[in-house]
Amino acid sequence: MKHVANWTLNAAASQGATYADVRVIAQRSRALSTKNGKVGSASDSESVGMNVRVIVDGAWGFAASAELGRGAVEATAARAVEIAKASARVKKENVRLAPEKPAIAEWSTPYTIDPFTISVEQNIELLLRIDAELRSVAGITLAETNLNFSREEQWFASSEGADIHQTKLSTGAGYAAYAFAGSEIQKRSYPNSFGGQWQNKGYELIEELKLVENARRIAEEAVALHKADQCPEGKFDIILDSSQLGLQIHESVGHPIELDRVLGMEANFAGTSFLTLDKLRTLRYGSDLVNVVADARQEHGPGLGTFGFDDEGVAAQCTPIITNGLFTGYLSSRETAHTIGETRSGGTMRAEGWNRLPMIRMTNISLLPGERPLSLEQLIAATDHGILMHTNRSWSIDDKRYNFQFGCEIGWEIKNGKRVRMVKNPSYSGITTEFWNSLDVICSRDDWTLWGTPNCGKGQPQQVMGTGHGAAPARFRGIKVGSAFKGN
Amino acid sequence: MLTKEQAGDVFDRIRKLSSADEVEVLFSGGRFALTRFANNTIHQNVAEENHVVSVRTVFGGRTARATTNKFDDESLQQVVRSSESLARVQHADPDLLPVPDARFAGGADEASAPTQARYFDATAAISPQSRADGVKKIVDVADRHKLTAAGVFSSGEYFEGIFNSRGLRRWHTQTSAEVSITMLAADSSGWQKANSPDVANLDPLRLAETAAQKAVETAHPREVPAGKHTVILEPAAVLDIVGFMFWDYSGMAILDQRSFLTGRIGSRLFGENVTIVDDVAHPLQAGSPFDGEGVLRKKVGLVENGVVKQVVYARSTAERMKRSEYKDSVGPIGATGHGFPLPNEMGEMPLNIVFAPAGDPQTIEQMIASTERGILVTRLWYIREVEPFEKVLTGMTRDGTFLVENGRLQGGVRNFRFNESLIHMLSNIEAMSVPVRACGEESFDMVVPAMKVKEFNFTEVTKF
Numbered sequence: 019m020k021h022v023a024n025w026t027l028n029a030a031a032s033q034g035a036t037y038a039d040v041r042v043i044a045q046r047s048r049a050l051s052t053k054n055g056k057v058g059s060a061s062d063s064e065s066v067g068m069n070v071r072v073i074v075d076g077a078w079g080f081a082a083s084a085e086l087g088r089g090a091v092e093a094t095a096a097r098a099v100e101i102a103k104a105s106a107r108v109k110k111e112n113v114r115l116a117p118e119k120p121a122i123a124e125w126s127t128p129y130t131i132d133p134f135t136i137s138v139e140q141n142i143e144l145l146l147r148i149d150a151e152l153r154s155v156a157g158i159t160l161a162e163t164n165l166n167f168s169r170e171e172q173w174f175a176s177s178e179g180a181d182i183h184q185t186k187l188s189t190g191a192g193y194a195a196y197a198f199a200g201s202e203i204q205k206r207s208y209p210n211s212f213g214g215q216w217q218n219k220g221y222e223l224i225e226e227l228k229l230v231e232n233a234r235r236i237a238e239e240a241v242a243l244h245k246a247d248q249c250p251e252g253k254f255d256i257i258l259d260s261s262q263l264g265l266q267i268h269e270s271v272g273h274p275i276e277l278d279r280v281l282g283m284e285a286n287f288a289g290t291s292f293l294t295l296d297k298l299r300t301l302r303y304g305s306d307l308v309n310v311v312a313d314a315r316q317e318h319g320p321g322l323g324t325f326g327f328d329d330e331g332v333a334a335q336c337t338p339i340i341t342n343g344l345f346t347g348y349l350s351s352r353e354t355a356h357t358i359g360e361t362r363s364g365g366t367m368r369a370e371g372w373n374r375l376p377m378i379r380m381t382n383i384s385l386l387p388g389e390r391p392l393s394l395e396q397l398i399a400a401t402d403h404g405i406l407m408h409t410n411r412s413w414s415i416d417d418k419r420y421n422f423q424f425g426c427e428i429g430w431e432i433k434n435g436k437r438v439r440m441v442k443n444p445s446y447s448g449i450t451t452e453f454w455n456s457l458d459v460i461c462s463r464d465d466w467t468l469w470g471t472p473n474c475g476k477g478q479p480q481q482v483m484g485t486g487h488g489a490a491p492a493r494f495r496g497i498k499v500g501s502a503f504k505g506n
Numbered sequence: 507m508l509t510k511e512q513a514g515d516v517f518d519r520i521r522k523l524s525s526a527d528e529v530e531v532l533f534s535g536g537r538f539a540l541t542r543f544a545n546n547t548i549h550q551n552v553a554e555e556n557h558v559v560s561v562r563t564v565f566g567g568r569t570a571r572a573t574t575n576k577f578d579d580e581s582l583q584q585v586v587r588s589s590e591s592l593a594r595v596q597h598a599d600p601d602l603l604p605v606p607d608a609r610f611a612g613g614a615d616e617a618s619a620p621t622q623a624r625y626f627d628a629t630a631a632i633s634p635q636s637r638a639d640g641v642k643k644i645v646d647v648a649d650r651h652k653l654t655a656a657g658v659f660s661s662g663e664y665f666e667g668i669f670n671s672r673g674l675r676r677w678h679t680q681t682s683a684e685v686s687i688t689m690l691a692a693d694s695s696g697w698q699k700a701n702s703p704d705v706a707n708l709d710p711l712r713l714a715e716t717a718a719q720k721a722v723e724t725a726h727p728r729e730v731p732a733g734k735h736t737v738i739l740e741p742a743a744v745l746d747i748v749g750f751m752f753w754d755y756s757g758m759a760i761l762d763q764r765s766f767l768t769g770r771i772g773s774r775l776f777g778e779n780v781t782i783v784d785d786v787a788h789p790l791q792a793g794s795p796f797d798g799e800g801v802l803r804k805k806v807g808l809v810e811n812g813v814v815k816q817v818v819y820a821r822s823t824a825e826r827m828k829r830s831e832y833k834d835s836v837g838p839i840g841a842t843g844h845g846f847p848l849p850n851e852m853g854e855m856p857l858n859i860v861f862a863p864a865g866d867p868q869t870i871e872q873m874i875a876s877t878e879r880g881i882l883v884t885r886l887w888y889i890r891e892v893e894p895f896e897k898v899l900t901g902m903t904r905d906g907t908f909l910v911e912n913g914r915l916q917g918g919v920r921n922f923r924f925n926e927s928l929i930h931m932l933s934n935i936e937a938m939s940v941p942v943r944a945c946g947e948e949s950f951d952m953v954v955p956a957m958k959v960k961e962f963n964f965t966e967v968t969k970f
Contacts, residue, residue, distance in 0.1 A: 058850065060569075060571070060596055062588045063573035064574050066574075084576070101552070104541070104548070105634075107548075108543065108641050110546060138592055159763045162851065282654065284544070374552075377550075414902065415888055416887070416968045417904050420968050420970070421902070421966060478658045479538070479552075479660075501925070504925065504963075505734065
């Protein structure tokens with residue numbers, strides 16, 4: 019692919035680009051699913067193409083093409099230059115890129131078993147076994163399962179001399195059981211809702227998840243919810259399981275720290291952020307126990323935000339976001355780093371594919387576990403009265419990321435250190451900083467999971483990206499519970 | 507762009523490469539460009555071209571799909587091989603029907619579909635320079651009002667096609683242009699968005715002026731307590747919230763018992779002033795006249811005077827429904843041309859929603875004038891389903907939320923969180939405007955009116 023990169027960069031330079039980078043990408047994916055004992059979908063797809071991003075007259079241009087012949091890529095480079103010249107007609111100042119030493123590197127996701135080597139028959143058999151377990155429970159009216167694998171190979175080169183070949187692999191799996199009765203639909207999912215668990219690793223993830231072993235319990239819980247009491251309304255201490263806490267981190271920490279949002283670049287669609295620049299190193303985001311990092315490095319774990327280099331050729335990094343409760347860092351890019359006084363990008367630019375522009379995306383935004391050994395069961399035992407909530411069912415947050423409301427699939431009321439009853443339709447709401455300042459206990463490393471969110475939407479045209487969120491169960495004091503059902 | 511004739515040649519090559527009992531090939535793609543601006547500057551400006559071929563093969567009731575964007579011989583050979591090897595290891599699906607021929611798909615070719623022309627040369631010809639000129643005019647409006655503008659101006663031309671081994675050949679081309687504008691002030695904002703296949707129908711300057719006016723007039727928003735309020739929802743807000751119920755107007759959703767219409771078809775669920783059809787041929791609609799199997803889309807009356815009359819069907823869903831326990835309680839059953847490409851889990855969905863005009867339409871100004879106390883909502887945001895059977899949805903207001911008192915706008919208010927049942931909302935409509943083509947960010951484009959709704963359930967207020 020080196021020749022494609024050279025044709026592109028030469029064409030861009032000859033037409034006046036002062037900076038150019040090119041990405042050539044080949045993606046392959048497989049999606050398998052079942053529904054009520056039948057295969058729901060079985061599909062393979064591949065997509066190959068290239069893009070070129072240029073700066074001309076101090077403004078950006080970008081063009082992408084599925085054609086990789088010399089004439090096509092040179093025409094694509096010319097189109098990007100033409101577009102950049104048009105951009106320059108409406109600008110206030112020139113684009114400034116933070117310096118980055120050009121990397122020449124190879125990187126790939128570590129894995130044990132290539133998921134594409136596992137036969138489709140074996141995968142379908144696994145999904146149908148799970149499906150049969152779910153539907154063996156009386157009262158289950160709909161069972162859905164899924165397996166997803168993807169591989170992305172990317173060649174990145176820039177006019178500054180970067181030359182990076184990177185291959186990323188991801189695997190995802192999950193299932194859901196629905197119980198419809200009377201005028202109520204209840205649902206339980208495993209290991210998480212909205213497609214289950216996703217990580218950047220191989221088929222070994224599927225073996226670790228114990229999918230079949232948990233199916234009957236999940237189905238029984240979906241049915242049992244029909245007889246459970248409605249979750250009470252009022253102010254309660256709540257304990258969130260790690261998957262729900264992962265989504266809470268995503269929505270109320272991950273998005274507001276995106277520097278492009280803060281600077282107004284997403285104002286028309288995804289919104290802006292309450293984290294204006296004056297809040298860096300001055301805002302008490304959470305209680306002293308809250309330590310959040312943005313860590314794209316492999317040593318953080320196989321999250322969907324783990325890579326060797328971002329899509330600007332910047333090496334993966336760990337940025338402290340919240341340090342002992344104090345807000346300490348944003349997600350940045352080469353273009354935005356200078357706005358927070360940084361001399362180097364935080365390395366967070368990623369694009370959905372060959373036909374999309376890289377932009378600031380969450381890497382692995384993780385809440386570090388508590389240092390004192392503490393399991394979820396020990397945390398429950400140490401709670402006088404509260405609500406334990408598991409597995410997200412609905413999520414919503416305003417466009418500056420202040421006011422949020424989450425619903426979960428299942429809850430338990432805790433009294434005197436014991437789960438005393440299951441409750442249905444649990445939900446909670448609040449204001450981001452008030453919520454994180456109410457955190458008083460986090461479980462320790464043994465209960466910490468690096469969850470994958472495969473469906474984060476952002477940008478125009480919209481791009482879907484995978485992000486990682488590590489969390490252990492944690493307790494929050496005096497949280498508003500149940501307003502989702504107030505008045506209905 | 508790929509032409510129907512070129513696609514036909516590709517299909518013939520694929521047909522020769524396949525040993526399957528049946529072959530169906532979908533084509534899609536086109537050229538798309540988007541100019542994005544923020545802080546009164548073009549900060550992202552992109553263009554792409556892509557063509558995709560997707561092959562479904564069938565062996566004795568077993569089917570699967572493989573997709574590629576490469577059209578060379580080796581890639582086509584590979585995509586056929588992938589589709590066939592996936593299909594061969596499936597379990598036979600007793601509900602899978604043979605691919606349709608033209609006779610069973612509603613007509614000989616797509617020309618028999620009663621859609622308007624949706625390809626406009628002027629839209630396809632929009633250049634980066636003309637998009638930049640359009641953005642410049644929008645930014646000039648922002649500068650004049652001392653505001654900051656953000657948004658997009660996009661344009662493109664697209665095709666969709668379907669060919670199968672029973673001789674069905676469908677092709678649709680379309681253009682689209684879109685302008686979306688947010689005007690930001692220190693503590694307020696305003697928003698407008700519009701799209702059309704014909705760029706001549708867009709008026710970026712008018713959109714910019716309206717968005718700017720909203721930002722200026724909602725400055726220094728006050729806090730109004732949450733509670734049940736009369737609301738005036740502009741068309742984009744109506745679109746965003748009602749869009750969440752149309753996944754349920756599907757035969758498959760009824761069979762799966764995941765639809766809020768289960769057991770409710772034929773009963774009055776909404777107010778008598780609510781009538782909804784799905785009509786791809788409506789002059790304000792867009793999209794192709796055929797579904798994922800090539801069946802021509804029929805006009806379907808979903809709701810009549812508040813009574814849910816029927817849902818839409820893919821071919822195999824209709825056959826399953828005719829054999830099901832629901833067959834006598836779901837209204838007319840038959841393929842309506844709303845199926846997704848096979849194989850899939852969701853079945854079908856209406857995508858060309860049109861609300862019928864009210865008997866006594868009112869303008870938004872008239873709705874304001876008749877309101878003693880209420881909230882005018884420009885746009886909703888981050889809507890999610892809280893409870894699926896009563897269709898309780900949560901979300902936020904955004905970018906232009908006004909207090910209405912004594913028949914007049916009284917400035918901006920802080921944004922609300924709502925938790926509202928769609929059934930409740932559509933039973934409490936006090937007035938509607940003439941339906942218009944609307945677009946938002948939470949749902950697909952549709953033809954909807956503005957609505958004045960009583961007792962809309964706001965549960966919280968945010969900080970801005």
